[in-house]
Amino acid sequence: MKRRDRFYLNLTLILSLGLLFSSCSKDEITELQPKVQSTEALNTKTTNNAGVLMQAFYWDVPSGGNWWNTIDSKVSSWSNAGFNAIWLPPASKAQNGKYSMGYDPFDYYDFGQYNQMGSIETRFGSTTELQNLINSAHNEGLQVYADIVINHNSGGASENNPYTGTDTWTDFNPLSGLFDRNYNDFHPNDIETSDLGAFGGFPDLCHKKTHVQDWLWNKSNSVAKYYKNVMNFDGWRFDYVKGFNPWVVKEWNASVGGFSVGELWDGDVNYLNWWANEANSSVFDFACYYAMNDAFDGNDLTKLNNNMMWKQNATKAVTFVTNHDTDEIWNKILAYSYILTHEGYPCIFYRDYEEWLDKAKMNNLIWIHNNLASGSTSILYSDNDEYIARRNGWNSSGLIIYINSSNNFQERWIETNWSSSTIKDYTGNSSWEPVTQSGKWVKIQAPPHGYTIWSTK
Template sequence: MNGVIIQFFHWYHPGNLWNEFAEKAEYLKDLGFTAVWFPPANKCSLNMEGRGYDVYDLYDLGEFDQKGSIPTRYGTKAEYLMAIEKAHEVGMSVYADIVLNHRMGGDEEEKIMVHQLSEENRNERISENMEVSAYTKFTFPGRKGVYSNFIWDHHCFSGIDYVIREGEEMKGVFKIHNEYGEEWTDAVSHQFGNYDYLMGADIEYRNPYVVEEMKKWIRWYMETTKVDGIRLDALKHISSNFLKDWVSYIKTEVNPECFVLGEFWKDEAEKIEYFSDKMSDLISCFDTPLHYNFFKASQDGKDYDMSRILKGSFLEKKPVFSVSFVENHDTQQLQALESAVKDWFKPLAYAIILLTDEAYPCIFYPDLFGADYIDIKDEQEVHIIMPKVEELPGLLEARKLFAYGKQTDYFDHPNCVAFVRKGDEKHADCIVIMSNSEEGYKEIELGKEHADSVYTDFLKNRHEEIYTDKDGKAVFTVNSSSVSIWVKKQTP
């Protein structure tokens, strides 16, 4: 089956998401989506303002009166479970977003020992050891021990970004001293010397009680929600030793069929491949390098060499474990990893991830539905409009009908490239051709079995009919900065 994921949220989504999905589930299934990736459902430190990544309580899915309300930004626990049920009803899998790296919004202060580190080199001390107060105790008073009575304190954390010393507030990267030493774990990305610390109260996965609690929690979560898979946030900041053990636990003790997708944000496929190998292929990974290829291609226009669009991608390295995307909530405008693909190139990018062999594509909510939002940048209000990609429903339909069989590439020109999917017993062939410059063409020989056939553009960007000769050869065309999918004309 040609699976397709919908990332059913974006950073500026106004909320009430679970109910919205339930209303749109049938429509999404009809478009060809087979899985939905939901944002984190947990209660946040910022609650209704939080997007799920500022994790406060993983056991509160919008059920307890904590951080100012019972529901989360996206709805109540009952609505979340109903949305998952609706997805299953229409035959879609559900992938839950899980944040393992940190906690935010602690309930009580503790006196702890720390030292401060350079933000550019997290191995370089820039202070003496000092006693400070920090919000490192999480007691979850609103939940009152329901589901778990585990109390998080400074023994459960390795670092923090906000402390109080002798009444003075301090911000930075502070290493918490605990029974696991005064150094970070080494089993993380070595960006900035050591990238264990990202934000909030950084979880200490060398603590066996923490590991045990996280195993207990994921069992509870999967049994409670019945999700089919998980998307794991910020993996380059998490101990790979813990991660491998924890995912192995899920696969052996909780759900052997669980699909695990990781965000290991690197622009070099070799580094993602190294991580994937280290995880013994337990975790699929987002193809960040391919996203950056799309971003650069959209910026450079006709100066970008389209014959190299797949070069350096994770799809090239380990296609079975690669999830391709055009953009997501982190890359949209005004976000930390802003690298928004320009609108003109999105149909080409989506044609590549939806119609090439082996890709498992993920479609971003605003590209299907559009988005309109306001945020602040450099103290100025910025209004962003993300128009929907008009070709997307057609491309999704083409995936259902034609993205089968052997693929032959014609990536032999810097501005105009094509590939052919041969089809199978049940599905016809198709020719996908795209140009990032002027109108283009490609001579393609499909074989004698396609002799004297008539082809039309499935996307209706071109209006002529193309006839193959006695050898099944023809010249297929494409508009400037566009994509066409040539398929055999249906005879009435």
């Protein structure tokens, strides 16, 4: 007989002992059950659940200029599911024209209306289709975040460069007539040999140049203000921020406002937090990403005790399970159950939601995030196979998340914030509806290779 079958056969007996357990003291319970870890809150800040971010693309989405229309057809359902924003790929014309994913930018003001780089439309569509998508998203209550690539450029013509003594591909004369640039605007130049990092051999923009600052964020028709005021983007995802100093993002944000997040690909929490504070921006929580990979694929849930950006600075942490550049975590549904119940701003990858995972389970987790997951976090228990944490509640009653990576059903006594209250599992993975004791303790369970999420009825 399977463990699960034995478990349900004994369910009636367990429930019949409820009155006996309810008369036990906390000390008596912990003598019978393994003690939990300290319930000290990891972060004293509470976060307002603003929603969930959708990364609305993946690498090499279908070419042919129809991607904006594809996303346009989905924004209503995404809004209904509980997303609050979408992140689009780099939207302007790049060197590879209709074949480019946008990370080799040429003309920041060509969204698919000029015949250059071998095409009029971008890989994703036309300017009109992009504007229609943004309008549709706004009508559905969704914000739209632009992917901003300002470390490097591509597609310039060759010119003699006195700073290198060679010809360089640094002569940019886009058909939009806006933000022309030459060797003076790239590294090396008369004021700076290099900044923090070049990428892929592309010409590396010098952000200390007045001409570059004016066209990126200072002028009334700068890239930042054009994206904000003409194209109506609401926020920014900054690509490869390791390549330049954080003051660049800070200046951009001061110029136009809006949400921003930086791609600082590093697992060092202190570095992530330093950058976020210096840039006045959120940052992707790569420390959390690496810890989840070790925890869920390495079969050691104690790795979730590691320090992460959301634990150090939750209001500036964007958590994620995968993205267009990296897809290492295989136990994805457990990872999503983690980021959608913990602090930080969770980002969901398009293909995970639309193609690879159970959408009903994802929608359930999104609902739980938006309705139950608030307040500070306390880790109640962890070992190789089990992890239990409590969100202590802010404008809702909070929750308990129980993740079980073992091959068997697991049960454990834990301390809640609820006294003499009926609770239930909001995932439907357990049919139990136990009553917490007057001392707030209760036994909960989780299925093998699964999770349960508990809160008051």
